[in-house]
Amino acid sequence: MSTAQINPTLMPSSYQTKEQFFATRYKQGQRTVYGLNLTPDQLTSLVARPDPSVGTPGNRRIRPSHAQGFARYFIENDNWVAPGIILRAPAIFEFATDGMPALPDIEFGLMGYSKRHQGDIHILDGQHRILGFFLALDVLNDDIDKARSKRAAAKRTGLDAKGVAMFDKEIRELEAARDRFYTNRLAVEVHVTKSTTEARQLFFDIADNALGITASTKARFDSTKAVNRALAIVLEADNALLKNHVEMDQDRVQRNSPYLLSARQVVEIVRVLTVGFDGRISRYQNATLNEEQVAREALEFFSMLTEQLPPLNAYAHSQITAATLRDTMLLGNPLFLRVLAGVQYELVTHHAWTKPKVAEFIGKLAKHTVNRAHENSIWRLHAPETAFNPNAAGPNGRRADSNALVKAISEWAIDGAPFVDADALPAPVEPEPEVDPDEGIDFAPDHSTRALDREEREAIEEISKASKARAKAVATK
Incomplete structure (x- = not known):
């Protein structure tokens, strides 16, 4: 063949x-x-x-x-x-x-x-x-x-x-x-x-010149900013509080979202830890900051929060939901966590505190963070008057109020404020609503004014008849 x-x-x-x-x-x-x-x-x-x-x-x-x-x-x-x-x-x-x-x-x-x-x-x-x-x-x-x-x-x-x-x-x-x-x-x-990294930047450049890219997506892909470069390291790290707990695409977490923070909110905390609550990173800093060092300090901060604040530790280990944190206490509020980052920056940078000392102070605050800002809380009694609305689950969003809150909490730490060490006061008891004895009685089953007018005319006619009858009786005597 x-x-x-x-x-x-x-x-x-x-x-x-x-x-x-x-x-x-x-x-x-x-x-x-x-x-x-x-x-x-x-x-x-x-x-x-x-x-x-x-x-x-x-x-x-x-x-x-x-x-x-x-x-x-x-x-x-x-x-x-x-x-x-x-x-x-x-x-x-x-x-x-x-x-x-x-x-x-x-x-x-x-x-x-x-x-x-x-x-x-x-x-x-x-x-x-x-x-x-x-x-x-x-x-x-x-x-x-x-x-x-x-x-x-x-x-x-x-x-x-x-x-x-x-x-x-x-x-x-x-x-x-x-x-x-x-x-x-x-x-x-x-x-x-x-x-x-180059691919992320290309994707950012493509999306940024199109319509509809969120700040969270920008933060993840725009490598021209030092904190964004650090964010990529932070999100990839094996951090209990952040791993699988960050909303990657939306700028805000919704009320029932399983995520504690969005990528945008994480990068804001990283920024505050780097330059302070109201600080801005210059072009020179973006070029010279070491993103690995920035990321390392951010991860240390998030780990410290997990160690010092029991509800966050519980969330990190799936024992409580982010929705419960948001609904019941200050620790579920991203702005409050950013304020704590601002306090750490203030104490370490301007008052020579060590990070272990900051961690000890945050631990003292823990008992005051597990409820809303009710009227008996230190947040309503000792924080700036406009920092918290009554029974709020987080601070007011105005920048001036947040800056004032960072400074106030820092002063509590420096002064050793006794109310921080004291036990948290319980929320005031809501008074029992007064019971109206007439509640449930329908005094006006018929809301027609015609009926009321008719009843009034009939009453007047009865009075008129009675009056005439009396006058006639007197006249016949």
């Missing part, structure tokens, strides 16, 4: 060790960028399927509903449109320009990379659209399979030709939508990046 020689140029794609695409190569900023035009099928083969349950380094959290909405849009619109996708990867690419015309600022050629580097290609911008493409293909394959099964069942049961034709039409429409997955194309840029 003879064996035919296989032309090496006809190697099946599954056996090839490289992926290749026609591309352009150019510069954007200081980065090399490859521009491609891929089908959704090629795109979903190029990157891993985004997982909404797993955070993507250098990107924001995925909202499944948003991806599902794009999938529906792609399926239902044969004239669909989508902005370009941006991917990132290290320098894993080869680029051949043989025979292609050369231009000074752009090259045309064949981009290739080894399949073993497939996992090095990540999404920089467009993860909802990419997940939407994955979902769209899942839906289309499933719907086509169901439609074919229904058509086969209709033929077996002798359904009329009109019914079979209806299923045929449905199958054609679904297959046409699926064909777009393999024939339509969209722009894809692949940016060559050196690190996840």
Whole structure:
């Protein structure tokens, strides 16, 4: 038996060790960028399927509903449109320009990379659209399979030709939508990046120039600010109070949120620990501050709070919810925690206190922080008058009031205020509501003034008749 020689140029794609695409190569900023035009099928083969349950380094959290909405849009619109996708990867690419015309600022050629580097290609911008493409293909394959099964069942049961034709039409429409997955194309840029930190900055720059990026997302991705660089270290650390307890995307935590703080609120505390409650970090400081040192001091502060304030320790170990903290005591309020950070900065920076001494003072405050600011609390009796509203679960948000509160608490520490050492007074007992003896009696079952007028006229007529009768009786005597 003879064996035919296989032309090496006809190697099946599954056996090839490289992926290749026609591309352009150019510069954007200081980065090399490859521009491609891929089908959704090629795109979903190029990157891993985004997982909404797993955070993507250098990107924001995925909202499944948003991806599902794009999938529906792609399926239902044969004239669909989508902005370009941006991917990132290290320098894993080869680029051949043989025979292609050369231009000074752009090259045309064949981009290739080894399949073993497939996992090095990540999404920089467009993860909802990419997940939407994955979902769209899942839906289309499933719907086509169901439609074919229904058509086969209709033929077996002798359904009329009109019914079979209806299923045929449905199958054609679904297959046409699926064909777009393999024939339509969209722009894809692949940016060559050196690190996840650079990728975060790129994502921030993209989102900051678009509409609708939250301060929490900015804090996580804008590496031009020292406290933001420190935040990345803080959030990745194994800190009991913060790990899995920070809202990453929204600027504020909602009342029933399981999170204690948002990323924006954490970075504000980091800032206060670095430059004080009302301090601002200059451009020079952003360039020269050591983010590792800033992060280390912040983590020490959060660990100290966990050790000195029992409710926060309980929250860190899932024994109490963030919602309960917010509803019942000061310790669930982000601004109050920022005030405590301001107190530490004030005592350490301006009064030469050691951090262990600050921790001891915070421990003394603990018993006064496990309730709201009721009228018998030190917060209403000794803090600045405008710092807390009656029975509030946190300080007033006005900057001047918060600054005054930081200074007042610092003075309590310096002066050794006796009320701090004393036991917390109980909240005043609410007086029993007075009981109205007439409560429940309907004195005016009929609110019509006509009825009242009629009753009044009838009474006057009775009086008039009685008066006339008496006058007549007197006249006849």
